[in-house]
Amino acid sequence: xxxxxxxxxxxxxxxxxLIITTLSHSESGLPSEEHVSLFIFxxxxxxxxxxxxxxxxxxxxxxxxxxxxxxxxxxxxxxGRLISDFIAEYAKLPVIPxxxxxxxxxxxxxxxxxxxxxxxxxxxxxxxxxxxxxxxxYFERVCESLMKNLGDEEANILxxxxxxxxxxxxxxxxxxFGTNSSILQTYSHREFVGTVLGNITSAIEEIYKKGGRxxxxxxxxxxxxxxxxxxxxxxxxxxxxxxxxxxxxKLHNKALPKLLRKLETKLxxxxxxxxxxxxxxxxxxxxxxxxxxEEGKVACCGSGVYRGIFSCGGERGIKEYKLxxxxxxxxxxxxxxxxxxxxxEFARLFWSGTPNSTAPYNLKALFEWN
Numbered sequence: 001x002x003x004x005x006x007x008x009x010x011x012x013x014x015x016x017x018l019i020i021t022t023l024s025h026s027e028s029g030l031p032s033e034e035h036v037s038l039f040i041f042x043x044x045x046x047x048x049x050x051x052x053x054x055x056x057x058x059x060x061x062x063x064x065x066x067x068x069x070x071x072x073x074x075x076x077x078x079x080g081r082l083i084s085d086f087i088a089e090y091a092k093l094p095v096i097p098x099x100x101x102x103x104x105x106x107x108x109x110x111x112x113x114x115x116x117x118x119x120x121x122x123x124x125x126x127x128x129x130x131x132x133x134x135x136x137x138y139f140e141r142v143c144e145s146l147m148k149n150l151g152d153e154e155a156n157i158l159x160x161x162x163x164x165x166x167x168x169x170x171x172x173x174x175x176x177f178g179t180n181s182s183i184l185q186t187y188s189h190r191e192f193v194g195t196v197l198g199n200i201t202s203a204i205e206e207i208y209k210k211g212g213r214x215x216x217x218x219x220x221x222x223x224x225x226x227x228x229x230x231x232x233x234x235x236x237x238x239x240x241x242x243x244x245x246x247x248x249x250k251l252h253n254k255a256l257p258k259l260l261r262k263l264e265t266k267l268x269x270x271x272x273x274x275x276x277x278x279x280x281x282x283x284x285x286x287x288x289x290x291x292x293x294e295e296g297k298v299a300c301c302g303s304g305v306y307r308g309i310f311s312c313g314g315e316r317g318i319k320e321y322k323l324x325x326x327x328x329x330x331x332x333x334x335x336x337x338x339x340x341x342x343x344x345e346f347a348r349l350f351w352s353g354t355p356n357s358t359a360p361y362n363l364k365a366l367f368e369w370n
Contacts, residue, residue, distance in 0.1 A: 036367045037110040037158055038088055038096055039142075041135050041203070042167035044116035044337060045218070046084045049075035051116050053100035056128040058117045062313045064301060064323055065333075068340050073313075077116065079300070079327040080340030084112065084165060086347035087216075091163075091367050099138050107142045108150070110162065119172035120199035132168055132199060136206055143210055159211040163366050166203075167218045172196045173248040174223060193251040197259055204263060213269045214366040216350070217260065218277040219253040222246075225285055227299040228335035231308025253278055257359070264360070273366055274359040275350040284331045284342065291345075294329035301327075302335045310335045 040046045044058075051058050052075045061075040069080030075098075076082055088096050088110075096112045097104050104111075115130035122131045130138075146155035173196070176183045183192055204215060222241070223229065229242035253276075260272045288296030301312035303321045311318035312334040324330055333339045338346075353362030361369075 035092060035109065037108065037162035038084075038091060038093055038165060039110050039139060039162055039207075039212075040084050040096060040112040040114050040165045041132065041139075042114040042165075043118045043171050044077050044114075045167040045221075046082060046112065046114035046165065047076075047098070047116040047118075048082070048084070048096065048112040048114065049098040050100045050112070050114065050130055051075070053098070053102075054115075054130065056117070057316070058125070058128055060116075060313070062315050064313060068327055077334060077337040078340055078343060079333045081343060083167075083218075083343045083347045083350065084114075086344050087165065087351060087363060090347070090351045090364070099142070105145070107145055108158065111139070111142050113138050114167070117171055118168065119170075119175060120168050120196045120203070121172050124172050124175045129171075132203055136203055139207065140210070156211055160213055161369075162212060163214045163216060163363065164207055164212050165216045166200070168200060169196050169252055170220050170223055170249075173220075173245055173252070177242075177245060189247045189251055193248055193255060196252065197255055201259060201263070205267070208267050208270065213271060214369060215260075215270070215272045216363050216366065217256065217272065217274045218350075219256060219274065219279075220249045221277050222282045222285065223249055225282065225297075226336045227297065227302065227306040227308040227332050228310060229308070230297065230306045231304055231335070234305045234308075249278070260359075271361055271366060271369065272359060273350070273353075273361045273363045275346070275354075275363075277346065280346055280349065281331070281338070281342070288331060293331055293341075295324075296331045298330070299332040299335050300324040300330040300339065301333055306335075308335045 052061050059075060060073065060077045062073045066072055066074040066076060067079050085095060093109050096110050099111045099113050113135035117125040117129040118131050120132050122133055124131065143159060146158060224242040224245045233240060233242050257274055260274060264270050284291050284293060285296040288294065297306055299307040301307065301321060301323045303309045303311045303318060307322060309318060310316060311321040314321055327333055327339045328341045330339055331342055351363045
């Protein structure tokens with residue numbers, strides 16, 4: 001493990017997901033009053049398989065991924081469903097397929113543009129992912145499709161009622177440590193976080209211009225304490241979390257709610273839900289038994305210390321890996337991605353809100369607003 005580099009692991013945070021099922025709903029017509037559309041942007045936390053249709057190695061379309069729920073590899077970096085899958089279920093929507101899935105032409109229930117490894121910045125894993133700006137371009141195409149199929153009036157109603165879900169930013173910070181980026185020497189922590197949040201702001205404003213009003217966000221997870229990060233530290237003859245990335249995570253998570261409150265005053269009708277994914281996951285990492293888990297730091301699938309080597313499935317150059325017998329006992333399924341059980345627990349909190357939430361709305365309220 002002495003030669004482990006952070007670069008070998010950042011892609012663990014950056015990976016994607018797929019479901020092969022196609023929507024069987026009508027190709028036209030606005031969803032009923034109880035059906036509010038869901039549009040999903042971001043990275044591997046939400047990617048439903050877009051990376052399976054681009055030229056990239058950032059995929060998980062092989063076993064044991066998908067073993068718990070789908071019973072076959074869907075492309076998701078989990079043993080089962082994602083947070084966004086559960087949110088769709090709670091909103092009484094069908095599973096939202098990846099935008100790039102062949103034959104996917106029905107967007108009346110929404111679309112998933114997320115790409116594993118993607119960041120808010122174009123430079124993050126450039127050429128291997130669908131960056132946030134490109135995801136926005138896909139959204140524009142969807143808007144055009146809706147206008148054509150539904151007419152301007154109904155399409156505008158759908159777009160304004162929809163909820164726009166974001167999980168983005170973490171890869172921007174992970175990436176600079178894996179590429180010996182000059183950013184580490186030329187930008188302060190605050191300056192770089194400001195750049196990332198600036199791009200996220202621009203994305204929000206672009207969707208707002210199209211008519212979007214309801215937005216859901218996650219804080220960044222504790223990037224330095226994921227199994228692959230711990231393995232990096234161990235490989236460098238240290239212990240604990242990868243502390244060098246922590247200042248970026250803390251600054252981002254402190255600035256994001258301030259940014260959203262500012263947008264709320266600036267953009268008429270802008271509504272948002274923000275859930276603390278960082279504290280939620282940190283609590284389960286450090287106190288797994290309190291939440292009914294057997295293991296919070298070691299991944300279910302992988303190799304090496306903490307099973308932090310990103311080898312789950314044996315398709316990334318390392319054939320041998322270990323797999324736990326019961327993923328639901330673990331917080332992490334692979335070296336950087338959580339199990340379906342964790343995803344469901346967080347989705348439930350995101351949906352209903354928590355007593356100490358500082359955000360004005362929970363997700364359920366956004367779906368029920370109209």
